[in-house]
Amino acid sequence: MGDPGRQGRFGNYGGGYVPESLVAACRQVEEAFREAWPDPGFQQSLARLLAVQVGRPTPLTPVRRLSAELGINLLLKREDLTHTGSHKINNVLGQALLARRMGKTHLIAETGAGQHGVATATAAALLGLAATVFMGQRDIERQALNVYRMRMLGAEVVPVETGSRTLKDATSQAMRHWVGATEHSYYCVGSVIGPHPYPWMVRTFQRVIGDEARGQCAAELSTAVPDYVVACVGGGSNAAGTFAGFVDTSARLVGVEAEGGAGAALGRVGVLHGARSLFLQDGDGQIVEAHSIAAGLDYPGVGPEHAHLRDLGRARYVTVTDDEATSALVRLARTEGIVAALESAHAVAWVIRAAGAGELPPGATVMLTLSGRGDKDVSTLKELA
Structure with a gap:
């Protein structure tokens, strides 16, 4: 479970099958992560947050x-x-620090159970970033407590009414939103899914x-x-x-x-x-x-x-x-x-x-x-x- 290389391949799987409009954004994230991860300053900042904020x-x-x-x-x-x-907070703090290092001011996220959304809203509030969380309407109804927590932390929660109205559709909508907002926004993926470098990067943080x-x-x-x-x-x-x-x-x-x-x-x-x-x-x-x-x-x-x-x-x-x-x-x-x-x-x-x-x-x-x-x-x- 190491570095999947520039193509982001785990055997026959992985890669970056994204619209041309997101190719540069994904490459920017990869380059930023490859530069940040070996940096002792980045490591120290993340380790301190994991200790004093996460426990x-x-x-x-x-x-x-x-x-x-x-x-x-x-x-x-x-x-x-x-x-x-x-566990979601482990990954989100790493990505939020990376976003701030890249000069981004806004976090975009998808969520299903709401835990990744809450973690994203928490990290955004902690680091002075804005946050928009996409969540399927069905999940909003069954995870009302986490929706309230996200909004209390200052995040915008966007209901997704398409498809099954669950995590798959929230992810699709978050990616579509990112297409038009790459200049100032960072897509904070919540799991080991999505285009390279996210599966590798999320696993590394977790x-x-x-x-x-x-x-x-x-x-x-x-x-x-x-x-x-x-x-x-x-x-x-x-x-x-x-x-x-x-x-x-x-x-x-x-x-x-x-x-x-x-x-x-x-x-x-x-x-x-x-x-x-x-x-x-x-x-x-x-x-x-x-x-x-x-x-x-x-x-x-x-x-x-x-x-x-x-x-x-x-x-x-x-x-x-x-x-x-x-x-x-x-x-x-x-x-x-x-x-x-x-x-x-x-x-x-x-x-x-x-x-x-x-x-x-x-x-x-x-x-x-x-x-x-x-x-x-x-x-x-x-x-x-």
Whole structure:
């Protein structure tokens, strides 16, 4: 999981399939990132923000009661404890610093569950930038708390009424808006999707999760490396960041997708939002709507690096149903006092299912990234009660 080169290729995937009007903008972002990332001053600024604003490092929490019930050793990397409540802030602060370094004054973002939007609004307020967040109308309705948080932080939230009115359409609209605003605006992509350099850059900012977790596992475990490393996957940023810390170890990497949004598990090769990857498609090659109770997993594809890891056999991608995810959320809450986001609950659900089916050997050590907290999902869960 290194530098994909100037073409942005992860094996057969990636690239920059964008309109001519965005080619120069993407190249400008790449050049700025290549210049900034090795700069000690940039690194120090980001590290300080991650420490004093985000609260890094986040803890690695042993979940003893649930582990005992499952017959395994389950450890949670607690991204739910970050400021703003999810892993999204790690990437956004890096990109917001980059935008300011480039002289941009306005952040553009897409959001599904609202966590990336909240993180973008937070970073914009912190660094004195304007922010416009595109969000599908369906997601606005089911993530009303995060919409209110974004607006309270000063961001403009633009409803997207086209298509499925979810993350895919919000991303499309954000990219269209960027076309006419590249001079002063920076598109702050929320996942390891989109044209080069975004999949590589977002993973690089998110690998703080995997690097921290690897060091914490080395201190916690007699074997130093867990048997399994598990994370939920929509576009796949928290999983990409987690896997980056363990890809060169013996740990088995498992990405858990929503059954209705399983780009890595069930998708075919196609192009969407500027990158070649795996997407859900109909017989004519048209992108089909994804479905998930978790708005952050309601995306019909997966980032190109995940597609490459799947092809290599280095990571395995599995699916979980809405019912399994909600059941896992409740079980984790009642055994450990942790209310996870519905996205993260998909990863917990797979661990519960795999342990019960004997797929996880008794005593196996599992490190799972809990990508976010579940405050935003309370209304959805109340409707199901």
